Amino acid sequence: MRNKCRLLAMLAVFMTPAATAEVFPSTYTPRDGQSLLFQNATILTGDGKRVNNASLFISDGRIEWVGEGSTPSDTAVINAEGKWITPGLIDVHSHLGVYPSPGVAAHSDGNEATAPVTAEVWAEHSVWPQDPGFSRALAGGVTAMQILPGSANLFGGRGVTLKNVPSLSYQGMKFPGAPHGLKMACGENPKRVYGNRKQAPSTRMGNVAAYRSAWIKAQRYVDDWDRYEQAQAEAADETEENATSVASALLTTAPPKRDLELETLAGALRGDILVHMHCYRADEMLTILDMANEFGYQVGTFHHGVEAYKIANELAEAGVCGALWADWWGFKIEAYDGIQENIALVDRPEGGCAIVHSDSGEGIQRLNQEAAKAMLRGNRAGLEIPPERAIRWITSNAAKSLGIDDQTGSLRPGMMADIVLWNQNPFSVYAQALQVYIDGVLTYEQGNPELEPQSDFELGQLVGVAP
């Protein structure tokens, strides 16, 4: 019996699904965060509140308090009079590192466009941490982001959430404890990529059939593993008297074969991996919601959702976020009905979860400006959106979409001290991030060459150029 238990324990080590043990684990450990008291600032807390002429105290990498409170006598003080403070900005849709600068063909690592279902690939394995885009985004106040595979495939693979800290590896950027995302895509892109090769899917109905086939396999995979784990648990409980033979135990507890593709899909069905679905048209999003009901999973966020405003109530009811652009439209027919009020209209219903995303190395640097445009359009349509509401689109709502809202995205006590000090109201073309803190560490400071990180790629380029 002792032997059998040992054997089972060994089996458990080797054969437990990867989900239970973190692979490619985060190696990010913040340096000691500063104790800092910001005074006289206009503070947008990220979760809907605005505090004027207020203080913020951070210590040991965490938010201590906003408003008023006590600080140790030796606390360093920053007078933020005339300045604004927000949580660090979060982009839920970036391809930094997987489509890095310079955009040469050999850097094109974002779409494993060789089969329509590639749930087995992980964007992090393509991330080039030396992408100069990371430091540009940092200068724009971005402290965390999700790097996603592209949209060529129905299931594009896993996305990874990173802290925007310079590192030699993506592991050194990986947001501790953040769930993976699963990138899926609706509509034109997958059917065009594969249809052009005379391969399925070539139609929207082909898209849906292929998603469903994959989910059916994934359901079976979940069942197989559940059965195995249950059998294993029962075997471990067996007493000496009713113990079966080792051979029989092996048979009843032999684990299903691991499958990387199905592991990802199973993670999504179980809710461990959050579903991020590229989808433009309202009708397609409704189809996807029905499919999610069929297979019992939750769509976390629709990305791009150029027609999300047409179904804002349905999205709010289903608890699905919309990660959207302020003004992109017309580049393809599924983007033909884009309007600039999209974000504000998705934000309107009770429970609405609107997010401004970039999908762009340029846009990620100016999420505040993108949000400003969306806020303006909402206000001009009569929706009355103050800055403290709009900032949620690039902070707490984005954090919710990534499953990290208990860690960052708002300035509640105990949250990570990811904050941006702005020269003014951030909802302006003239707003600039003066300082960016990640886990309480000053990671970027405008005009301070010692705090403007530069990638290896940029180092020494154009050294011969006269300034």
Place this chain on the structure above:
Amino acid sequence: MKHLLLSAILLLGNASALAESLLITDARLMGQGLPTDVNYDILVSGGVINRIGEDLSEVAANAVIDATGRPVTGAFFAGITALGLNEIGMVSDTVDSRLADLYTGLIHPEFDVREAYNPHSSAIPVTRVEGYGYTLLAASPGDRPLSGHGSLVRLDGGFNSFEGKPVMYADVSGASGDRLGGSRAASWMLLNAIFSELAIADKDLKLITAQGKSALVDAKKNGIFIFSAHRASDIVRTLEFIAERGLKGVISGGQEAWMVREELAAAEVPVIINALDNLPGSFDALGARLDNAALLHDAGVTVLFTSGETHNARKLRQVAGNAVAHGLPHKTAMAAMTSLPAALFGGLDRSVQSGSRADLVIWSGDPLDVNSAADTVIIGGKVDSMQSRQTYLLRRYLPEEPGQGRAYINPQ
């Protein structure tokens, strides 16, 4: 709700009023060199600005719009776009801005995108209601070093609203070499060969047709050549070519233009940039930086803006605003967004002064900021409806109760 002031326009049924006249009162004129501590009244009649004064209230105009101290500018330039040439980017039969895959194998400077211009494109009102009055039509890079020509066009819905000089497009960037012969030197080789053919008899032409030669001669004599180039060395080579061939040239892209700003200033060659370009997106752009516009301007180079967008051409004022945020004087950026492109490309006078075309915009705030928008657009002296396909979509989906269904909500 300032944007609703349009509906408050006073219609004065005065028989003695100027024909088709419109009086804009209490306007803060931006970028006109007039004192900014005073607001002005602007009288428009017959599609042009009749006069500007501190108080024109004695004038009996057909209509009056009170600008209530808001900024008023000339209608904005939308940059180099394919407006009217590109309805939906990925629907190829709606895209007409590019010559490619043509069987002749020749270079066709005579390719004129204006032949394909559709003033009814939905993107035109979408752009116009955001305060844009004109654009420069692009002959987008195809598979030839000269991609053809276009010109300015007014976004007034007219079939023949073209203005100004012929504008010929050349691409000498690294991307051009990728499309053509494997080297950007191939672009120069062909450009030199093409220009050499201007000196030979039509019957001996090898690379261009007689029509192409004629178009090129005309562009050389009366027009402007826009060279797409980013890398400093490509820009310098372009300046040499412009001088050698006696052309009036403009650099477009110019991400490393700041490095050769002295040379550009000496050659008096303007640069059209996207001021948001700050990433080393290619090896042509290792020197991209946000203060490119400011550095160029400080060196005496004329700077214009383009976003590279057609559908979202309305983003251009954000581009200009970012240039201002990184050191370009506001009034310089305003000129680059209003009258300067018209002057450069030979269009109508678009400075806000008497006798100029009455393409005007009343803005809710600073026209270069993302927290402002166009409240009223006046094109050719006529107040625009401020409607587009997108405003209709908004009006269909804004009501919380759809009634019988959204399909029955017809904003018309």
